[in-house]
Amino acid sequence: MEVKARAPGKIILAGEHAVVHGSTAVAAAIDLYTYVTLHLPLLSGENNDRLTLQLKDLSLEFSWSVSRLKEVIPSVSNTSSPSTPVSCSSETLKSIVVLVEEQNIPEAKIWLSSGISTFLWLYTSILGFIPATVIITTELPYGSGLGSSAAFCVALTAALIASSSSDKTRGEGWSSLDESNLELLNKWAFEGEKIIHGKPSGIDNTVSAYGNMIKFCSGEITRLQTNMPLRMLITNTKVGRNTKALVSGVSERTLRHPEAMNSVFNAVDSISKEMAAIIQTKDDISVTEREERIKELMEMNQGLLESMGVSHSSIDTVIQTTLKHKLTSKLTGAGGGGCVLTLLPTLVSGTVVEKVVQELESSGFQCFTASIGGNGAEISF
Numbered sequence: 001m002e003v004k005a006r007a008p009g010k011i012i013l014a015g016e017h018a019v020v021h022g023s024t025a026v027a028a029a030i031d032l033y034t035y036v037t038l039h040l041p042l043l044s045g046e047n048n049d050r051l052t053l054q055l056k057d058l059s060l061e062f063s064w065s066v067s068r069l070k071e072v073i074p075s076v077s078n079t080s081s082p083s084t085p086v087s088c089s090s091e092t093l094k095s096i097v098v099l100v101e102e103q104n105i106p107e108a109k110i111w112l113s114s115g116i117s118t119f120l121w122l123y124t125s126i127l128g129f130i131p132a133t134v135i136i137t138t139e140l141p142y143g144s145g146l147g148s149s150a151a152f153c154v155a156l157t158a159a160l161i162a163s164s165s166s167d168k169t170r171g172e173g174w175s176s177l178d179e180s181n182l183e184l185l186n187k188w189a190f191e192g193e194k195i196i197h198g199k200p201s202g203i204d205n206t207v208s209a210y211g212n213m214i215k216f217c218s219g220e221i222t223r224l225q226t227n228m229p230l231r232m233l234i235t236n237t238k239v240g241r242n243t244k245a246l247v248s249g250v251s252e253r254t255l256r257h258p259e260a261m262n263s264v265f266n267a268v269d270s271i272s273k274e275m276a277a278i279i280q281t282k283d284d285i286s287v288t289e290r291e292e293r294i295k296e297l298m299e300m301n302q303g304l305l306e307s308m309g310v311s312h313s314s315i316d317t318v319i320q321t322t323l324k325h326k327l328t329s330k331l332t333g334a335g336g337g338g339c340v341l342t343l344l345p346t347l348v349s350g351t352v353v354e355k356v357v358q359e360l361e362s363s364g365f366q367c368f369t370a371s372i373g374g375n376g377a378e379i380s381f
C-alpha cells in the first residue's frame with residue numbers, strides 16, 4: 001500500500017522569535033513543498049522487515065531492522081497512542097539517538113540527525129514497529145527559515161495518519177485531511193518540531209498544516225482573509241544556521257535582560273497585530289498606502305530582531321542592497337543567515353526587480369518568488 005503526503009513551507013511576515021515568548025506573529029504558507037511517500041509492504045518479507053528512510057534529494061538512505069527498533073525503543077508503545085500525541089521523553093530520545101548514530105551520517109550532513117531522530121519518534125509513535133519504506137523529497141532549502149523542519153514533520157505525520165485511516169478513497173490528485181485529522185497531525189508535528197527546535201512556538205507546523213495566512217498567538221490561530229496582493233522576493237543568503245541555537249540564544253538574552261526583552265516582545269506583538277489588521281482591512285485605503293504601512297512595520301520588526309541578536313551581516317547586505325532601490329527587507333524565520341523577505345510593491349517595475357535580483361545574486365545569494373497563502377497539508381492514495 002502506498003500513501004503520499006505533502007506539506008508547504010512558510011514565511012513569517014512579522015513576529016518570529018517573539019512568538020516563542022507569547023507575542024503575536026503573522027505567517028503564510030508558500031508553494032514550496034516537502035513530499036513524503038510511505039510504502040507499507042502488503043506481504044511480510046517483501047521489504048526484509050526493515051524500516052527504511054530515503055532522503056532522495058540528498059541521495060541518502062537510512063535503514064533499521066524492526067527488531068533492532070523494538071530492542072532499543074521499548075517504551076514507546078506503552079507511553080503513547082496514535083490518537084494522543086505526547087512529548088518524546090529525554091530517555092526515549094537518548095535511545096533514538098543511539099539508533100541514529102549507528103547510521104554513520106556523513107559529517108557534512110550531521111545537521112540531519114535531529115530530523116532523523118524526529119522521523120523515528122513520529123513513525124514508531126504513530127505506526128508502531130512495522131516495516132516500511134519512507135521516501136522524502138523537498139523543494140525547500142534546509143535550515144534557511146522557510147520552515148523545512150515543520151514541513152517535514154507535517155508531511156510525515158500526514159502520511160502516517162492517512163495510512164492508518166479507514167477511509168482511503170482513491171481520488172485524483174491531492175486532497176485535504178478532515179478537521180479532526182488535521183488537528184491531530186498538527187499536534188504530532190508540534191511534538192516533532194520540539195525535537196528539532198527545542199522550544200518551538202508551534203506557528204510553523206500550524207501554518208504548514210492549515211495553509212493560508214494566519215495570525216498566531218500562544219497556540220491560538222486566526223485565519224486572515226485578504227484581497228490584498230502581497231508579493232515578496234525571497235533571498236536565501238545561504239548562510240547556514242540552526243533554529244534551535246538561535247531560539248535558545250534569545251531565551252538566554254531574555255534571562256539576562258527580562259524587562260528590556262519583554263518590551264521588545266511587546267513591541268513586536270503590536271507590530272504583528274497592526275500587520276494583520278492592514279492585510280485584512282476592508283477600509284477604503286489604497287493598496288499603495290497599505291504597502292507603505294507594511295514596509296514600515298517590516299523595517300521596525302527587523303530593528304527589533306536585531307536587538308534580539310538574531311540578524312547577521314549577510315542579512316544586512318541584503319537589506320542595504322534592496323534599500324538602494326527603495327525596497328524594504330526583513331529576515332524571516334530564525335535569522336542568523338537563512339532567508340530574507342523583500343516587499344515588492346505593486347507599482348515597482350519589473351526592471352527594478354531584475355536589477356535587485358542581479359545585484360543580490362552577484363553577491364552569491366539566491367533569489368526567488370513564491371506564491372503566498374496557498375494550501376496546507378494534503379494527501380493522495
Ligand SMILES: Nc1ncnc2c1ncn2[C@@H]1O[C@H](COP(=O)(O)OP(=O)(O)O)[C@@H](O)[C@H]1O
Nearest residue numbers: 111112115142143144145146147148149152243
Ligand atoms: N526533508 C527533511 N528530511 C530530514 N530532515 C529534515 C528535512 N527537512 C528538515 N529537516 C530537519 O530540520 C532541520 C532544519 O530545521 P530548522 O533549523 O528549524 O530550519 P528550517 O525549519 O527553517 O528549515 C534540519 O537540520 C533537519 O534536521
Ligand SMILES: C[C@@](O)(CCOP(=O)(O)O)CC(=O)O
Nearest residue numbers: 016017145147200201333334
Ligand atoms: C524563530 C521561530 O519563530 C521560527 C523559526 O522558523 P524556522 O525554523 O527558521 O523556519 C521559532 C518558532 O516560532 O518556533
Ligand SMILES: [Mg+2]
Nearest residue numbers: 147149150243
Ligand atoms: Mg524550523
